[in-house]
Amino acid sequence: MKITKSYILVFTYVIIGLTLACENSKKSRQTDKVLVVKNVKLKSVKSTIIKVVSDDSRVLEHTAITDFNIMPNTGDFYSKSIENDTLTFAIDSIYKSHILRYSGIGNYNSYRTKILVSPGDSVLFKIKNSTIEFIGKNAANYNFYNQLDSTDTDWAKIGYKGDIFEYKKRCKANFLKRQQFLKTYVAENNVSDDFETIVGGELQQEYLWNLMGPRSIPFQDGLFYFNNLENLVTTIAKDYSIEKDGLFNLQEYFDHIELQDFNKSEQLNSPYGKNNLISFLRQYFLNSEYTNYSQSKFLEEKKFIQENFISDIETFAIARLLIDYYKNGFGITNQSKKLLEDTIEEYYVKFSKEKSYKEKIDNLISSIENINTVLSDDLLQTKLINIRGDTISLKDVFKKSNHKIKIIDFWASWCIPCIDEIVKTKIIRNKMKLSNDVEWVYFSIDNDVSAWKKKSKKLAEYGLLTNQYLIPNFKASELNYYLKVKTIPRYVIFDKQNLMVAEDSPRPSDSIALKKIIDNINSKE
Template sequence: MINMRIQQSRYRIICVLILLFTSCLKEKKTTKVNNDAIEKVEYNSEKVVVKCVSDDENVFNFLVPLNPTYSFGKNHKDTKKEVNQDTMIMVLDSISQPLIMETMSWGNDEHFYYTDILYVPGDTVFYEIKDHKIVFKGKNAAINNFLYEINSYSNLEYGRNPYKGSIEDYKNRVDSINNERNKLFESYIDDYNVTSNSEIKIVKDYLKYTYLYNLICPRYEKVGGWEGAYYNSLDGLNTFIEQEYVNKETVFNSNKYLNNTTIEDFKEPNSLYIPRYKNTLNAFISHYFETSNHPDYSREKLLAEKEYIETNLEGEIRDYAIIRMLYDYNLHGFGHSIQNVDFMKNILDEYEVKVSKKDYREKIQEMKEDLSSFDYKLSDRALDSKLINKFGDTLTLREIFGRSDKRTRVLNFWASWCGPCISEIQTTKSFKDKLIVEDNVEWIYLSIDENKSKWLDMSKELSEYLTVRNQYFLLNGTNSSLAKFLKITAIPRYVILNKNNQIVLRSAPHPSDSLNFRRIINKVK
């Protein structure tokens, strides 16, 4: 299964920005307190005072840190804040352990401020924002200035060093950034006499998981509005490997690429609250630690990942990994089909009574509501997605469906660069022909190539396997309404529709798995 980049607007880390601004408005429990009240706070193990001085008052409007102990990242809830001209005083309650929290905001001139900050219970964090720069003072200033520096300068910032066509070159640059970050931190420790072993360890874990996250989820897609900045591509690594190694005799060495990382590197409980750990954990499980060859986001793959997590992890890490896995599958459309909806609901029911955290159960309830609202039909926008046939004519999927009725249909999403896609087309022709004759199955091949000429060239090479009437170029590819509706995040992808054009299975087995594929077709009504 080849993973490919796609805008995952509910899933990417950039969602944090939306969450930051919207949740501040929705859950604004930030009651005002005066300075006298703050000065009288009797510090216990769960309070942090923050004082920020700035020449840009606008930065105070939404300046609330994101708490990594919450399951899926939200603004810290127990917050009291007061702004008086150029000064903001904020008290963060319910912090029971040192945490590195992402903090961001916009300035008056639309300047974007971002940094990670170490909050230690009982401490005061003091910083100034002036002339578009952040400077920390007082206790832990050295660590916090270091965290700001590595997120502000291009030679230390992963987000400005994207994949450029060579995965080896990308790794070398990510390795170099990681080495420079670690060297810089060691110099901060020496120069500023940082002595707290627990706080040093937190930063080192933060550096470790940020590094691994950028390896497993390469930066690739540009961030709109920020010149030179790039998103992490959560499903992109396998795509880049496939594109680079499709014609090479050598095999990509994933263990070497990931520095022989194993599941043991993820078993320390407190790591769950380190930024980037959570995304990295499930990406590693899905693509490397769990080694089944089942198609991504299929029933078989889900069961394999579930078994792997249950066998290798325990406690809250296990609970998080399971809920995040189910969330990822739901996000990719698993369960939004006749054959999988009850299966998915049963697993959600199983874990709703198993997990201990309230927000895990709330996330399960959200997914169950989502599954209950789905009606298994392609939307009008999906049906009206534009396609181009071999003659250069533009038409829609609705028009293709209108040519014949009462047929089982299989939508086959593929691309010219996808080796497994092409192999499936070539090696399963006789099986597909048999289904056409015996089961009245219609095969519709949809290329998601970015370049139409590449589709046409490969189509010519595959002329003995494809016909002029069953293959099309999908305009806008993964950004089309059809691809977005079906959550096409990996190819080859097979979507089975019944005779009423209802979605039977969003992610069917490969046709080369002929027994399972035939079993599904036999059940289609």
């Protein structure tokens, strides 16, 4: 399907532009693994092949597929090659039928669609005359989302404007339209036996996702709206009047959804299903009095998962528990770090049965190992370029901010989310700098030096001319290999003694979670 709306273009640039291939460094680093489990045999699976044929050479170069195994995963779970007018993706981590997302940027248009694939599938589609068309065997399976996207049921047009009941009503109407389209499509096309179950489940989860995160963030002068994924109760509390409307009934709002509705293996076929499982677990089913991302909350959530979910749902939920808590600063203290390590060891055999899980958890193990470690001398000799064009080492950059907490902000001039964070968190960053002895340091991964300097000067009022550096040839750098920076914005925190405390910290806009990490660092001083 041809996508010309600018909000889709923004989304696609984020997906494509932020996919950074981690290249193996010629140097190797020695680490002691948190745990070593031997003789764990990965499931064998036949490769899934996706071929894109296009007369638009740019779309072949600027394209990506996103999987949602544990977290959204773009670029590091497939191999790809280009020959003449054909781009080929080979994926060896599809163990069951589930949904992938395709994104591409051409010379004149951007493209996005979803694809329901099964192990061993061979998918072929053409991008020609600014349209997507799937052809060949099982084309009916693959064309569904392409055709659905051409209907007038775009979720981004449904904005939350303060009345939660009116918003719910419009969401329900939109869901029913999309559901009816599915029924008609199945009746008129020869689709696989599991097609209606998987796609129908995804449409329902998509509906629930929009209820959980009301679309209250306007874009393009209010023509479209993005989901606001802050705590739903907080969103409702801003506008809802108990005096006028009585107590808010969450069960009614969510159509009386029950835990058993999420406790199905099919939940893992759906990108929205996986995200909803975690959101509903934390905000709906588990009424906790504990602080978010605390040790008590971790143990409570782990126990709830173990007692309520079937095996494969449990494995997924525990993996997300580990990754989400780590990303929110859990593991800084020795006690919380040990909890992460012990839980990984408890579930490692289960994680290791699927390649996608194992790779994520192995990366997490590496990140946990790096907590409270110093960078090697080789890494500290990484050469950077300052805004004046002078070359300086990472070691000298650290010296300039000696005895201060350092937050490294990896960004680029073309990265819209990076710039959005920089602009909207000016007050937060300045407050942390003054109150918490925090120094913000900006590392650009731009290839275009002039674009980097131009954007830095344009953002001068937001502090971008101070502590501003470019990392030449970042993709091939030892620093990238060590930190595994695959998406930006990315934030890395070092304490006052230059120990790396958080390899992938919360964004400044998530100020509560970020400040918690900073407070933990200061409390150890």
